[in-house]
Amino acid sequence: MRQILQSGRSGKLVLEDVPAPQPAAGQVLVRTRYSVMSPGTDKLVMDFARKSLAAKARSRPDLVKQVIRKLQQEGPLPTYRTVTTRLDAPQPMGYSCAGTVVEVGEGVSRFAPGDAVACAGAGYANHAELCAVPENLVAKVPDGVPLEQAAFATLGAIALQGVRVADPSLGEVAAVIGLGLIGQITVQLLRANGCRVLGVDLDPIRIEQARAQGADWVASPGELADGWSSAETEGDGVDFAVVTAGSDSSAPLALAATLCRQRGRVVAVGATGMDLDRRTFYDKELELRMSMSYGPGRYDRRYEEVGLDYPRSYVRWTENRNLQAFLGLLQTGGVDFSAVECETRSFDDVVAAYEQLARGERPSLAVLFRYDAEPDTSRTLALGKPGAARAGKTNPGVAFLGAGNYAKAVLLPALGAAGSLRKVALVTQTGPSARRTAERFGFASCGTDPAAVLDDADVDLVFVATRHDAHAGLAARALRAGKAVWLEKPVGLGQAEVAEVAEAARASGSPLAVGYNRRFSPHARAVRDAFASRRGALAIQYQVAAGPPPRGTWITDPNEGGGRVIGEVCHFVDLCSFLVGGAPAAVYARALDRDPERDDSMVAVLDYPDGSTATISYLANASTAMPKERFEVSADGRTATCDNYRVTQIAGSKEGGAKTLNQDKGQATAVAAMLSAVREGKPSPFDLSEIVATSLTTFAMLESAETGRRVTIDPTPAADDATPTPDGPEPRNGKPEGE
Secondary structure (H helix, E strand, C coil): CEEEEEECCCCCEEEEECCCCCCCCCEEEEEEEEEEECHHHHHHHHHHHCCCHHHHHHHCHHHHHHHHHHHHHHCHHHHHHHHHHHHHCEEECCCEEEEEEEEECCCCCCCCCCCEEEEECCCCCCCECEEEEEHHHEEECCCCCCHHHHCCHHHHHHHHHHHHHHCCCCCCEEEEECCCHHHHHHHHHHHHCCCEEEEECCCHHHHHHHHHHCCCEEECHHHCCCCHHHHHHCCCCEEEEEECCCECCCHHHHHHHHHEEEEEEEEECCCECCCCCHHHHHHHCCEEEECCCCCCCCCCHHHHCCCCCCCCCCCCCCHHHHHHHHHHHHHHCCCCHHHCCEEEEEHHHHHHHHHHHHCCCCCCCEEEEECCCCCCCCCEEECCCCCCCCECECCCEEEEECCCHHHHHHHHHHHHCCCCCEEEEEECCCHHHHHHHHHHHCCCEEECCHHHHHCCCCCCEEEECCCHHHHHHHHHHHHHCCCEEEECCCCCCCHHHHHHHHHHHHHHCCCEEECCHHHHCHHHHHHHHHCCCCCCCCEEEEEEECCCCCCCCHHHCCCCCCCHHHHHHHHHHHHHHHHHCCCCCEEEEEECCCCCCCCCCEEEEEECCCCCEEEEEEECCCCCCCCCEEEEEEECCEEEEEECCCEEEEECCCCCCEECCCCCCCHHHHHHHHHHHHHHCCCCCCCHHHHHHHHHHHHHHHHHHHHCCCEECCCCCCCCCCCCCECCCCCECCECCCC
């Protein structure tokens, strides 16, 4: 299929052939018939992408701080790779479209193939021939509403939400500042609410269009007569002002404040500067209200991606219900698009239309793209030859499932440096990401369907780097198909998933590696070598300044990411076990906060059979000035310390430790070791029992934190997803004794 994409580095636009999307659970696959280019929003996006790196940095000082901290913690090379990975990611354009349902994902109940629908959401309702959109961002188009009008539903929902935030009442006088597409719709909505409307814009054409939409008064900011307020509002001013202008300047908001009466309301809908004059707002005791895009649910992953709705009795107007309401207004004639100036163009002209917008050549309020050609529905796209001829396992065929930021910044560069291999295929959830990443790293094909890789006899080694909930199923299927597997952590989100992967590895005999790379770091190897001949037990202190958990992401979702203890602390458990030379026998853990989505700090003490202990302090509340990772190991009168896998010092030993310019957590060495095993037909560099033990330890940590008891670790995962058993008396009534 075809989709328009923008380079985040240069702002260059291209109409690209990409693999068609596959609807995930809770998603609807839509064949696009019309999509809308919103000049205001899209021009802001293009202008930012076309700025120089210095200009981008000046406009986003928050991101600059993150880059500086990463540079300090990890060194120049990892920082450079992370930044370039973000800039190289293709940016989909568009966020409002309409079409017909082709296919629905698992769990979708409100839509069926053939339904006419309107779709919303940046990254979903794109300018593309096929779009996979979450169910809560899709609304059915009522009978009698043409799809070319339904395509405007997202922009209509934005205007509708701004009006709801303004809370108009019959007879009030309102000002609409900024008479672009959303401003024109806002004028109509306010008139439908019984308000008298003043429309303000710099463009005389937009002013006359607002007059045609029903505005009672229209003017440019400099043409508002001094006596307008006295003549039309008895000198008081407007009751409220809705700012729909897009501008780096704060002038639109300042004008809104000037126009408002005492204790009036200013509603910000458009993206404008907010350097406000306190005196005007203070003297009039004005309210400043922010309207958040399409409505409640926007930017809430649980609403938009997971599909959880807000109860109608508590949240009457969600973003989906705003979409439905606007479509209803189109059906009843409450909003009339006949007076809205819109240019209709073939989707073939999409790049030319955007380039005209970038040059400021925008004669119409909006551009409506019409999709005439039947899309290519293939989910695999050939890019080139897979490289050298197949020669057994000495030149293995490699495929990638999932290519997020970590894979692109770390794993794929490590793969490129690992010697002779054939890069057969790369699969991601979205076609643009699949194509761009496959081209960048030299894969022969790209796609959106994992089955195409798992069934390909030319693939010897599969890297699974998807979201966590898909790890176990994909890894087990690949192992049963006779593929070697590199599985990013965690192995699974529960004991049943870990058991499934372990059984598949045993039954197939295929090598399984998990991304526990720290044991391959030269720093970890130096520490282990320093204590190779120890006589006493090790005492390990591992401190991680993790920072607050990311809010509203899949990582902290227990069903998709599993949380950071399962998804990240497993790294530190594996490293401690590597240093000790065995798996933990028991663990005691304490969570430092009751809400892991706000603060998932945890302190855990791991007991090993030889008497060694490892204390892992995973801290969301630590100072950002601390090293991200620091561990200290003591035994037999010696102590080794490692800071951020850049500097390792060993006191009381002849070994000198290690020092590297860039952080070296062992990823490249680990990938090379796995490829060597595949080429030579040798076992995995990871012992299966160690892989299993690490996962079981993280599960035991969560169990201990919940029960308040020390938990022993059974080295065999239970297929029925049973949890580890706390030491001591059996719980009473489902709770530990004494609770």
